Amino acid sequence: MPAAQFDYIAPTTVDEAVAALVNGGKDTRVMAGGTDLIVKIRHRMLFPTCIVNLKRIAGLDAISVDKKNGLTIGATALLADVAANKGIRRHYPTVAEAAGATANVQVRNMGTVVGNLCNASPSADNAPTLMAMGATVDIAGPSGGRSMPLDQFFQGPGVTALETGEIVIAVRVPPPPAGSGTAYHSLSQRGKLDCSAVGVGTMIVLNDDQCTDARIIVGACAPVPMRTRAAEKMLIGKRMTDTLIRQAAQTASEETSPITDVRASASYRWKMVAVLAIRALTDARQMALRKSTSK
Amino acid sequence: MPMETKTLIGKDVPRTDGRAKATGQAIYADDIKLPGMLYGKLLRSPLPHARILSIDTRRAAAMPGVRCVITGQDIPRVTYGNWRLFPGTQDEYALAMDKVRFIGDEVAAVAAVDRETAQAAIEQIYVEYEELPGVFDVDASLATGAPVVHDTSPTNISIDRKIAYGDIEAGFAASDYVREDTFTVHAVSHAYMEPCACVAQSDLDGRITLWTSTQTPYIVQCLLASTMNMRENDIRVIKPAVGGGFGGKMELRPWEFCAAFMARKTGRPVKFTLTREEELAFGRRRHPMTIHSKVGFKNDGTLVAKDLHIYLDGGAYNAMGPTATFLSGNFGAMLYRYPSYRYLGEHVYTNKPPASAMRGFGAPQTLFAAETQMNIAAEELGIDPIQIRLKNAMVSGDELPGVATISSCGFVESLKEVRRISGWSRKRKNLKTGRGVGIGCYSFISGGVFNWFNTQYPFSAAEVRAFDDGTVHLLSMASDIGQGSDTVLKQILAETLGLKMEDIRLTAADTAMTPQADLGTWGSRVTLMAGNAVLDAANKIKERLAGAVSARYNLNVIFDIEFADGRVYAAGKPDRGMTFGEAVAFVQKTQRGEPLVARGSYTPRGKGLVSPAFSFGAQVAEVTVDTDTGQIQVEKMWTAHDCGTVLNPMAVEGQLEGSVQMGLGYALSEQFVMDGGKTLNTTFLDYKMPNAADMPPGESVCIDTFEPEGPMGAKEAGEGLASPTAPAIAEAVFHATGYRCKDLPITPEKVLKGLGKL
Numbered sequence A: 001m002p003a004a005q006f007d008y009i010a011p012t013t014v015d016e017a018v019a020a021l022v023n024g025g026k027d028t029r030v031m032a033g034g035t036d037l038i039v040k041i042r043h044r045m046l047f048p049t050c051i052v053n054l055k056r057i058a059g060l061d062a063i064s065v066d067k068k069n070g071l072t073i074g075a076t077a078l079l080a081d082v083a084a085n086k087g088i089r090r091h092y093p094t095v096a097e098a099a100g101a102t103a104n105v106q107v108r109n110m111g112t113v114v115g116n117l118c119n120a121s122p123s124a125d126n127a128p129t130l131m132a133m134g135a136t137v138d139i140a141g142p143s144g145g146r147s148m149p150l151d152q153f154f155q156g157p158g159v160t161a162l163e164t165g166e167i168v169i170a171v172r173v174p175p176p177p178a179g180s181g182t183a184y185h186s187l188s189q190r191g192k193l194d195c196s197a198v199g200v201g202t203m204i205v206l207n208d209d210q211c212t213d214a215r216i217i218v219g220a221c222a223p224v225p226m227r228t229r230a231a232e233k234m235l236i237g238k239r240m241t242d243t244l245i246r247q248a249a250q251t252a253s254e255e256t257s258p259i260t261d262v263r264a265s266a267s268y269r270w271k272m273v274a275v276l277a278i279r280a281l282t283d284a285r286q287m288a289l290r291k292s293t294s295k
Numbered sequence B: 001m002p003m004e005t006k007t008l009i010g011k012d013v014p015r016t017d018g019r020a021k022a023t024g025q026a027i028y029a030d031d032i033k034l035p036g037m038l039y040g041k042l043l044r045s046p047l048p049h050a051r052i053l054s055i056d057t058r059r060a061a062a063m064p065g066v067r068c069v070i071t072g073q074d075i076p077r078v079t080y081g082n083w084r085l086f087p088g089t090q091d092e093y094a095l096a097m098d099k100v101r102f103i104g105d106e107v108a109a110v111a112a113v114d115r116e117t118a119q120a121a122i123e124q125i126y127v128e129y130e131e132l133p134g135v136f137d138v139d140a141s142l143a144t145g146a147p148v149v150h151d152t153s154p155t156n157i158s159i160d161r162k163i164a165y166g167d168i169e170a171g172f173a174a175s176d177y178v179r180e181d182t183f184t185v186h187a188v189s190h191a192y193m194e195p196c197a198c199v200a201q202s203d204l205d206g207r208i209t210l211w212t213s214t215q216t217p218y219i220v221q222c223l224l225a226s227t228m229n230m231r232e233n234d235i236r237v238i239k240p241a242v243g244g245g246f247g248g249k250m251e252l253r254p255w256e257f258c259a260a261f262m263a264r265k266t267g268r269p270v271k272f273t274l275t276r277e278e279e280l281a282f283g284r285r286r287h288p289m290t291i292h293s294k295v296g297f298k299n300d301g302t303l304v305a306k307d308l309h310i311y312l313d314g315g316a317y318n319a320m321g322p323t324a325t326f327l328s329g330n331f332g333a334m335l336y337r338y339p340s341y342r343y344l345g346e347h348v349y350t351n352k353p354p355a356s357a358m359r360g361f362g363a364p365q366t367l368f369a370a371e372t373q374m375n376i377a378a379e380e381l382g383i384d385p386i387q388i389r390l391k392n393a394m395v396s397g398d399e400l401p402g403v404a405t406i407s408s409c410g411f412v413e414s415l416k417e418v419r420r421i422s423g424w425s426r427k428r429k430n431l432k433t434g435r436g437v438g439i440g441c442y443s444f445i446s447g448g449v450f451n452w453f454n455t456q457y458p459f460s461a462a463e464v465r466a467f468d469d470g471t472v473h474l475l476s477m478a479s480d481i482g483q484g485s486d487t488v489l490k491q492i493l494a495e496t497l498g499l500k501m502e503d504i505r506l507t508a509a510d511t512a513m514t515p516q517a518d519l520g521t522w523g524s525r526v527t528l529m530a531g532n533a534v535l536d537a538a539n540k541i542k543e544r545l546a547g548a549v550s551a552r553y554n555l556n557v558i559f560d561i562e563f564a565d566g567r568v569y570a571a572g573k574p575d576r577g578m579t580f581g582e583a584v585a586f587v588q589k590t591q592r593g594e595p596l597v598a599r600g601s602y603t604p605r606g607k608g609l610v611s612p613a614f615s616f617g618a619q620v621a622e623v624t625v626d627t628d629t630g631q632i633q634v635e636k637m638w639t640a641h642d643c644g645t646v647l648n649p650m651a652v653e654g655q656l657e658g659s660v661q662m663g664l665g666y667a668l669s670e671q672f673v674m675d676g677g678k679t680l681n682t683t684f685l686d687y688k689m690p691n692a693a694d695m696p697p698g699e700s701v702c703i704d705t706f707e708p709e710g711p712m713g714a715k716e717a718g719e720g721l722a723s724p725t726a727p728a729i730a731e732a733v734f735h736a737t738g739y740r741c742k743d744l745p746i747t748p749e750k751v752l753k754g755l756g757k758l
């Protein structure tokens, strides 16, 4: 493919980045790792006139794990760094696993968790777990900063709630509630390194063996990573038995609206949502029980 | 030949091109930049079947930076195709004349000062089409009243091939058990790492030099000459470093023609480099086939008869389809002794990118069917799959009537070895759901005998020039496309002359400089054929040098002369001898300065119709299957195979690993997702080629045989191994789950459907 032509700006502060975006107009694009962006340009799906690279902004790659404030992943923190971070692995193990299960070594060394979210692919591997854990995104823009829950951030394939000139500076995850358990399961056609055809992320909270809260998010089976609220409702207030898990998983599957594409057929995806939801809920229950016994 | 005296043969000699490739210094066609070079780009048909009503190139031609625009109207009306022996099969024009037959068919070409301008110009060419109904599979193509793809083939069957021997009706009548199945196999991509690229230059006399990523420089030279209305000797084709071919780079291709034609027109070099998307969307692929197979057995598992009917879905042009049609019939008769056998192969045109040669050349498809059917028969007859194979296995000396003689065969040994190393008997007894083992086998050719290209030269040739500084220069048209033949040819020469690898300079695959001719790299022919040619030339050099030493020391004529450690001497009397260089100087003196040069060649003669030699092997796969998701994990592969003398174990191991990788993809994950004639998955994101992390561990054994027709006893190791993996995995999946796949690839969805869960 012929090389695309565009201006390239590498600001050193968030304000400069926002200014560059505002000045550049609608064909200006933010770049973190570029592992989605550059591929799209090469495939002539995007024709930006200007690219604003965030990786020179000091501190934007920070990761902090804090008992009170929870987890903060800066916009340029690499997938590899999130996957390897000791604090995340200890307190948010599924967040680390999802980052570690994204793409391959090379891409994880370039690409970012926030980029994965901002790319807004329905199959983004990091979205379901973060949504299940109630993450919010911190946004900087021409009219100041704002935050929004991640499950309102996704608007459609490739479309987010970001306004012109806005960038995500971090994704924040609240401290996991006592008695919570999380899990993420995904499937693809080609073994280990592949884009997911289906993914299910969940967080459940147990009080003894009563489920007091549950979130189930399904990836790649709707225009956005999708919460299956009816399935969640089935669990809340009940004992989380195997039978109940199977019923909730089935309901989750019925709530989704997968399509047939080159990666999988709709009927297979439907079936797999149920299978993966059973696995994710079972694993999450186990983690919750383990945490409560080790207390 | 006493093996213990070998210094290089049988050793892990590192690839001579390894360092250049690992450090990025190897020069591929796209690396070549010449002064004033233009960049070419092709305009391709967006429709699968249409008549071209008009093409307007005026806007494109007027764009600044555009130097040349051509369409079918500008070029000689000469068709080409590799089956020169049968001109009726030559069905392609470099640029479409009046019809396009698949999405991607080349319609026009542009040469411009840079890639961007060329791309922009392509988008300014306006083609008016009259769309025609298309046919996208064999059934549709053969239906009565189906649209005709080529007027020359009103039935859409472009070529057929029949084989028959033994009394097949009597065979089935005498069978206790007859099994009839239909198998379907799909298209996959060669997915060579280097997309096709070439650079053409025209000199002031109008002679063309073409650097191109090809497996067959000689074929490209000849066909370029005929399509350009030029003389063969006015065209020089040079093969630079090539990043794989697997059968996908063995024909003249439109960009090679367009580069040469536009270089001549503009007087400036022209380069074309294809993109991965072009390769996946429009490139050659492996033939999809519909395979009807009927086999008859005795109750004890003895084979009696086989009736095989194959439709090859050829896509829009013949490409190498005729050879695949021809060979599939031979592969169907290999491995086992079929007292009676009948084959009908029919090559069918459809409006899709042409299928062509691809690693295995009909064998992966045919053997998937044959080996799966053998596994079904074993199951139904209550015989162990390896036992039933041992009962029917070919052995050295077996003959395919009128077709071939098997001069060496290590199949029985392969079966026994793979049974041993895989722990088959124990694993086969394990009936745990979700885990299983299965077997698949192969036999393959070591080069073809049938001269479809109608070459007027030896099949392979070599020239060796010896120098008085103790070095030699090997010239050969053999094409190393990554398989390592340069290394192996040097090994053969160095071993024969008692020299070191670094004493050999190699000039390869340059049609103006290397001896006429070589049919190229395909059909696993290079080691055997070019190896024999090198050996022939080396032996002639030896003869002369031995004479020199004999004369110098006045040796009795009964003395053997040894060549070792850079010296030439009387056997057992190392002091009566001289260095290799001194011996060369001596010969050169005797001929008053004429250099010492010898030519060698190889053409198979008296070897039937198919191949001078056949490889054999057996492979066991162990899999686990997740019966809720249908996902298959290949845990391990065991291989025992007979490639004759192993000239370079490391190189053979490399071929084996590459074959397993391709076999995995063929069996499990690779396929083109098509919507009619349109290929939907045109990137490696969605074309699911297995990658390093997907590779299972493996173990292998080479069976020690000696092939009398091969150089130092060697035969092929490059393609046969591409076949057993899919049937072995399919059988392992059956053993693990009870689901029997007769329709590749074995996707999770098919497994779940097979288990009644979807």
Ligand SMILES: Cc1cc2nc3c(=O)[nH]c(=O)nc-3n(C[C@H](O)[C@H](O)[C@H](O)COP(=O)(O)OP(=O)(O)OC[C@H]3O[C@@H](n4cnc5c(N)ncnc54)[C@H](O)[C@@H]3O)c2cc1C
Pocket: A029, A030, A031, A032, A033, A034, A035, A036, A037, A038, A039, A054, A075, A079, A101, A102, A103, A104, A107, A110, A111, A112, A113, A114, A115, A116, A117, A118, A119, A120, A123, A124, A125, A126, A162, A166, A167, A168, A169, A193, A194, A195, A196
């Ligand atoms: C070979 C390969 C394999 C892959 N496999 C997977 C996989 O298994 N699972 C998966 O989910 N993804 C996969 N991907 C996609 C991609 O790598 C990930 O989505 C990655 O996390 C993107 O991060 P990035 O930093 O490279 O994003 P970029 O490409 O830099 O950006 C992605 C998009 O987000 C925007 N953006 C980035 N950062 C910000 C920000 N701070 N504020 C606002 N907008 C922003 C960009 O403008 C762009 O539109 C794969 C990609 C490749 C090339």
